Amino acid sequence: MELxxxxxxxxxxxxxxxxxxxxxxxxxxxxxxxLAPTSSGLQPFEIIVxxxxxLKEKIRPVSWNQSVISDCSHLFIFAAWDTYTxxxxxxxxxxxxxxxxxxxxxxxxxxxxxxxxxxxxxxxxNFNHAAKQxxxxxxxxxxxxxxEEVDATPLEGFDPSAVDEILGLKEKGLRSAVMLxxxxxxxxxxxxxxxxxxxxSTDDLVTLIE
Numbered sequence: 001m002e003l004x005x006x007x008x009x010x011x012x013x014x015x016x017x018x019x020x021x022x023x024x025x026x027x028x029x030x031x032x033x034x035l036a037p038t039s040s041g042l043q044p045f046e047i048i049v050x051x052x053x054x055l056k057e058k059i060r061p062v063s064w065n066q067s068v069i070s071d072c073s074h075l076f077i078f079a080a081w082d083t084y085t086x087x088x089x090x091x092x093x094x095x096x097x098x099x100x101x102x103x104x105x106x107x108x109x110x111x112x113x114x115x116x117x118x119x120x121x122x123x124x125x126n127f128n129h130a131a132k133q134x135x136x137x138x139x140x141x142x143x144x145x146x147x148e149e150v151d152a153t154p155l156e157g158f159d160p161s162a163v164d165e166i167l168g169l170k171e172k173g174l175r176s177a178v179m180l181x182x183x184x185x186x187x188x189x190x191x192x193x194x195x196x197x198x199x200x201s202t203d204d205l206v207t208l209i210e
Contacts, residue, residue, distance in 0.1 A: 003147060010146035011197060013068060013153045015190035016183035021073040025148040029182065032144030033076075036137035040114060042092050044084065044130035045137065046174060048167060050075040055166070062162035063179070068153045072181030077163065078138045079174040080130035084118035131177040138178050145182055155179040 026049070033047060050056055051074055060069040069075060081088060093111045097103050118126065138154070145152040156178055163169075163176045187193040199205075 003143075006146040006149065007143070008197060009149070010142070010151070011192060013151040013181075013183070013185045013190060014192045015186040016068050016071040016073075016151065016153075016181065017186040018071050019073065019184045021148075021150050021182055021184070025150055026074055026182070028148060029141050029144040029150070033137040033141040036140045038133040038136060039129070040092075040110070041096065042084075042089065043133070043137075044081040044088070045134035045177070046079050046172075047137070048077040048079055050077065058166050059158070059163060062166070063155065063158035066153075066155065066157065068155075068181040068183070069179075071186075072153075072183035074182040076138075076141060076180040076182060077167070077176055078134040078178050078180070079164075079167075079169050079172075080127055080134045080177045082130075082170075082173050082175050083123035083126040084114075084121070084130070085173075086115055086119050089114050089118060127175055131175075134177045138180060141180055145180075151183055151185045153181045155181065 030047065030049070038044065050059075053070070056070045056072070056075055059075070060066065063069045089111065093107070096107070142152050142154060158176075158179060160176045163179075164174070167176070169175060185193055
């Protein structure tokens with residue numbers, strides 16, 4: 001019930017007051033995103049966390065001039081791999097073997113299956129797949145922020161290529177997928193803050209098949 005109360009409290013904040021979020025809260029939000037499930041456990045994305053005000057000001061004009069970009073405490077950018085490569089796949093499989101302390105033949109067979117398919121696919125297909133995985137972590141960050149009673153604004157309203165250029169993501173084999181400003185609401189300047197949350201009823205949303 002506590003989590004549901006926090007999720008009812010949260011909304012897509014439209015104005016933030018610039019107040020800094022405590023680092024321990026930020027750390028827990030990042031950890032929640034890190035623990036998100038991803039396809040084949042590859043975690044095909046990185047999270048760029050920006051506190052530099054000058055950099056936030058550069059990103060704001062290519063993000064529909066939304067004030068939360070510059071007024072947030074921390075700007076999270078979820079950047080997906082631009083494609084799958086053998087090196088990237090092997091790195092994650094090797095990490096799994098290292099952490100678990102053993103190799104499993106079934107797991108190694110699965111590695112080969114991915115190596116024989118993913119790197120050969122069209123890079124745009126691979127990016128779209130990786131971006132979907134980034135969105136899972138993005139969603140968990142939103143939930144974690146609500147649990148910490150920290151505001152967050154899911155943002156797709158930006159020019160990805162411009163953001164990629166500002167951050168030099170292309171050189172890192174990354175492409176921005178979605179952004180999440182983190183901070184605290186400024187209710188007096190936020191038209192959405194006083195409005196009732198609207199969602200479909202459970203009956204309209206869920207189909208039960210028994």
